[in-house]
Amino acid sequence: MMAKLKPEDLSRIAEKMRRQTLLREGAGRAKVTVHMGTCGISAGARKIMTTLLGLIDQQQVQDVILTTSGCAGLCSREPMMTVEIKDKAPVKYVDLDEKKTLTIFTDHVLGGEIVTDFALGMGSERVS
Amino acid sequence: MIVQPEGIFYQMLTVENIPNLVEEHLVKGRPVDKLMYVPSKGKPPIPKLSDIAFFSKQRLVVLKNRGLIDPEKIDEYIARDGYQALAKALTSMDSEQVIEQVKGSGLRGRGGAGFSTGLKWELTRKSSGNGKYIICNADEGDPGAFMDRSIIESDPHSVLEGMVIGAYAIGAAEGCIYIREEYPLATKRLHIAIDQAREYGLLGEDILGSGFSFDITVHRGAGAFVCGEETSLIGSLQGQTPEPRIRPPFPAQSGLWGKPTNINNVETWANIPTIINRGAEWFASIGTESSKGTKVFSVVGKVNNTGLVEVPMGMTMREIVFDIGGGIPGGKKFKAVQTGGPSGGCIPESLVDLPIDYERLMEVGSIMGSGGLIVMDEETCMVDVARYFLDFLRSESCGKCTTCREGIAAMHDIVADICNGKGEPENIGLLEELAEAIKDASLCALGGTAPNPVLSTLRYFRDEYDAHIKDKKCPAGVCRALISYRIDPEKCKGCMLCGKHCPEKAIGGEPKGPQTIDLEKCIKCGVCRESCKFEAVLIE
Numbered sequence: 249m250m251a252k253l254k255p256e257d258l259s260r261i262a263e264k265m266r267r268q269t270l271l272r273e274g275a276g277r278a279k280v281t282v283h284m285g286t287c288g289i290s291a292g293a294r295k296i297m298t299t300l301l302g303l304i305d306q307q308q309v310q311d312v313i314l315t316t317s318g319c320a321g322l323c324s325r326e327p328m329m330t331v332e333i334k335d336k337a338p339v340k341y342v343d344l345d346e347k348k349t350l351t352i353f354t355d356h357v358l359g360g361e362i363v364t365d366f367a368l369g370m371g372s373e374r375v376s
Numbered sequence: 377m378i379v380q381p382e383g384i385f386y387q388m389l390t391v392e393n394i395p396n397l398v399e400e401h402l403v404k405g406r407p408v409d410k411l412m413y414v415p416s417k418g419k420p421p422i423p424k425l426s427d428i429a430f431f432s433k434q435r436l437v438v439l440k441n442r443g444l445i446d447p448e449k450i451d452e453y454i455a456r457d458g459y460q461a462l463a464k465a466l467t468s469m470d471s472e473q474v475i476e477q478v479k480g481s482g483l484r485g486r487g488g489a490g491f492s493t494g495l496k497w498e499l500t501r502k503s504s505g506n507g508k509y510i511i512c513n514a515d516e517g518d519p520g521a522f523m524d525r526s527i528i529e530s531d532p533h534s535v536l537e538g539m540v541i542g543a544y545a546i547g548a549a550e551g552c553i554y555i556r557e558e559y560p561l562a563t564k565r566l567h568i569a570i571d572q573a574r575e576y577g578l579l580g581e582d583i584l585g586s587g588f589s590f591d592i593t594v595h596r597g598a599g600a601f602v603c604g605e606e607t608s609l610i611g612s613l614q615g616q617t618p619e620p621r622i623r624p625p626f627p628a629q630s631g632l633w634g635k636p637t638n639i640n641n642v643e644t645w646a647n648i649p650t651i652i653n654r655g656a657e658w659f660a661s662i663g664t665e666s667s668k669g670t671k672v673f674s675v676v677g678k679v680n681n682t683g684l685v686e687v688p689m690g691m692t693m694r695e696i697v698f699d700i701g702g703g704i705p706g707g708k709k710f711k712a713v714q715t716g717g718p719s720g721g722c723i724p725e726s727l728v729d730l731p732i733d734y735e736r737l738m739e740v741g742s743i744m745g746s747g748g749l750i751v752m753d754e755e756t757c758m759v760d761v762a763r764y765f766l767d768f769l770r771s772e773s774c775g776k777c778t779t780c781r782e783g784i785a786a787m788h789d790i791v792a793d794i795c796n797g798k799g800e801p802e803n804i805g806l807l808e809e810l811a812e813a814i815k816d817a818s819l820c821a822l823g824g825t826a827p828n829p830v831l832s833t834l835r836y837f838r839d840e841y842d843a844h845i846k847d848k849k850c851p852a853g854v855c856r857a858l859i860s861y862r863i864d865p866e867k868c869k870g871c872m873l874c875g876k877h878c879p880e881k882a883i884g885g886e887p888k889g890p891q892t893i894d895l896e897k898c899i900k901c902g903v904c905r906e907s908c909k910f911e912a913v914l915i916e
C-alpha cells in the first residue's frame with residue numbers, strides 16, 4: 249500500500265519523474281514512444297511494439313526507454329512513434345510497419361541518424 | 377502562370393492546355409494536377425512540427441498531454457503538473473471560489489447543448505438535499521465522433537482530476553463515469569487510473585489530507601444513442617429502461633436516485649484542471665465573445681488528414697478543412713462540412729469562412745454538438761446524407777414519443793424514396809411539415825433535433841433534391857437507382873482490368889479495344905470505376 253499523498257508530495261513525484269523521463273542524469277540515452285490509442289492499435293501499433301521489444305531484447309540494449317502513450321492526433325498516419333535522443337528534439341515517425349521500425353531502430357535509436365524518409369517532423373506541439 | 381487565391385503555380389503551359397485549365401480550375405474550381413509545378417524531390421531536412429499546419433494551427437488545452445505521457449502511469453501525469461489544480465483548490469480555495477473561477481472562465485458544456493458549466497455547478501450546489509452526485513458522460517454516441525474516447529485513452533487523470541474538483545465545489549461525495557461498452561481500452565485505462573489515484577489518496581477518504589472525501593465508480597453503457605441524453609443516462613444507471621423524461625425537475629434538482637446531480641461531458645471535465653491552474657481570465661482570453669476556450673473535433677470524411685484536433689473557438693471552417701485537414705483528397709472539390717452529429721447540419725462551401733462557435737453554428741442551421749466534423753466532397757450526395765442520418769435516428773429513437781418514433785421513420789421513407797427516384801414535388805412540403813411536428817412534440821433533443829439534417833440540406837442543397845425529384849438524377853453520382861455506368865470508348869485502352877474486377881461479369885469487349893457494360897447485368901457497385909487507370913468509366 250502506497251502512502252497517501254500530501255499536497256507537497258506532488259512536486260516531489262514530479263521532480264523524480266522529470267529526472268527519469270527527460271533522459272538526463274543517466275536514465276537512458278533514447279526514449280521511444282509508441283502511440284497506442286484505439287486508432288493506433290487498429291492500424292497495427294501492437295506489431296510495432298512487439299518488434300521494438302524483440303529488438304531491444306535480441307540486441308540486449310540497456311539504455312533505451314520504451315514506452316507507450318495515447319493518440320498523437322494524426323489518425324490517418326498511424327501507426328506512429330516518437331523517437332527522442334538525449335539532448336535532441338523528438339522526431340515523429342508515421343505510417344509505420346515492421347520493416348520501417350527495424351530501420352528506424354538501427355539508424356536512429358542506435359545510430360543517431362534521423363530516417364528522413366519515414367519521419368513526419370521534429371519538435372513538440374504547442375501546448376498552452 | 378499563377379492562379380489566385382490558391383496561389384497554384386502552373387508551368388510549361390502550351391496553348392492547347394489553356395481550354396482544359398480554364399474549364400477545370402477556373403470554372404469548376406478543380407486544380408489540374410498534371411500541369412502543376414512540383415518541387416524537385418531532393419532529400420529535404422525534415423520539417424518542424426511547428427511548420428506543419430496540422431500541428432501549428434492547433435492549441436492544446438484539453439489535449440495538453442497527448443502523446444507525451446503514458447496514460448497508465450499516474451506519476452507521468454503528476455510530472456506534467458497533474459493534480460496541482462486539485463491541491464490548489466483543496467488547500468487555498470473554498471467551493472464558492474472554485475465555482476466563481478469556472479463561471480468566470482466562460483466554459484460551456486462540450487456534450488452538445490453548451491450550457492454554462494459554472495452555472496450548472498452553482499445550481500447543483502445550491503440545491504437542497506445531501507448525498508449529491510456528479511456524473512461524467514462518456515457515452516459518445518455520434519457516428520464518426522471519438523473525442524471523448526481519445527481524451528480518456530491518452531489522459532484519463534485529467535478527467536478524474538476535473539471531477540474531484542467539481543465534486544469539491546458542488547459538495548458531492550460520489551461520482552459515476554458512464555462509458556459506452558464499445559470503448560474497452562478507454563474503460564481499462566479509467567480503471568487503472570482510478571486505482572492509482574486511490575492508492576495515492578487522490579480519490580477516497582480525506583483527499584490530500586484535506587478532510588474532503590470523494591470516490592468514483594465506472595458504469596458501462598447499455599449501447600444506445602439515447603443513453604447519452606442525461607435523463608435516460610440516469611435512468612440507465614438506476615437499472616431502468618433508458619427513456620428520457622420531462623425536465624424540470626432538472627438533474628441539478630432531482631437526478632440520480634432523486635438526489636441533486638451534476639452531469640458533464642468528458643471534455644468539459646478535462647478542461648477544469650487547467651482553468652483552476654491558469655485562472656478564469658486566462659481561459660476566457662481564448663475563443664470568441666460567446667464561446668471561450670478550445671474545442672476538440674474529430675475530423676473525418678473526405679479530407680487528407682483525419683484525426684483529432686483541438687483548436688481555439690472562432691477558428692474558421694476553412695482553416696480546419698484546408699490547413700489542418702490538408703484539403704480534399706484526389707483533387708476533388710469541397711462541398712460541405714457536417715457538424716453536430718445526427719442532430720447537426722451541413723454547412724456549405726459558401727460558408728466556409730464562418731468562425732466556429734456555438735452561436736454562429738446555430739445561426740446557419742447546425743450545432744456544435746459534441747465535436748464530430750465530417751468533411752464532404754463533390755461526390756457526396758446531400759440527399760443521401762440526410763437519408764443516412766434519418767436511418768440512424770429512426771433506429772435509435774427510444775420510441776417513447778410518437779412524433780419521434782413515427783415521424784422520423786416517415787421522414788426517412790420519404791427521403792429514401794427520393795433517393796430511389798420515386799420522389800414527388802409535394803414531398804418537400806410534407807418533409808417540412810413533419811419536421812415541425814417532430815421538433816414541437818418530442819420530449820428530448822433526439823427528436824427535437826432529428827429533422828436538422830433534412831432541414832439544413834434543404835436550405836443549402838435544394839437543387840440536389842430538385843434534381844432527384846424532377847430530373848430523376850443524382851448529380852453527385854451516388855444514388856444507385858438514378859445513375860448508370862458507361863465506358864468512354866475514346867478513353868478506354870482495352871486493358872480489361874474492369875472486366876476482371878466486375879463481380880457480375882457485366883463487362884465485355886476485345887483486348888485492346890473499347891469495353892462495354894451490359895446494363896442489364898450491372899449492379900452499379902462502382903468497382904469498374906475504381907479499378908480503371910484511365911478515368912474511362914463515367915457515371916451518368
Ligand SMILES: Cc1cc2nc3c(=O)[nH]c(=O)nc-3n(C[C@H](O)[C@H](O)[C@H](O)COP(=O)(O)O)c2cc1C
Nearest residue numbers: 485486487513516517604605606640641644821822
Ligand atoms: C439523444 C442525445 C444524446 C446525447 N449524447 C450525449 C453524449 O454521448 N455525450 C454527452 O456528453 N452528452 C450527450 N448528450 C447531452 C446530455 O444530455 C447533456 O446535455 C450533457 O451530458 C451535459 O454535459 P455538458 O454540460 O458538459 O455538455 C446527448 C443528448 C441527447 C438529446
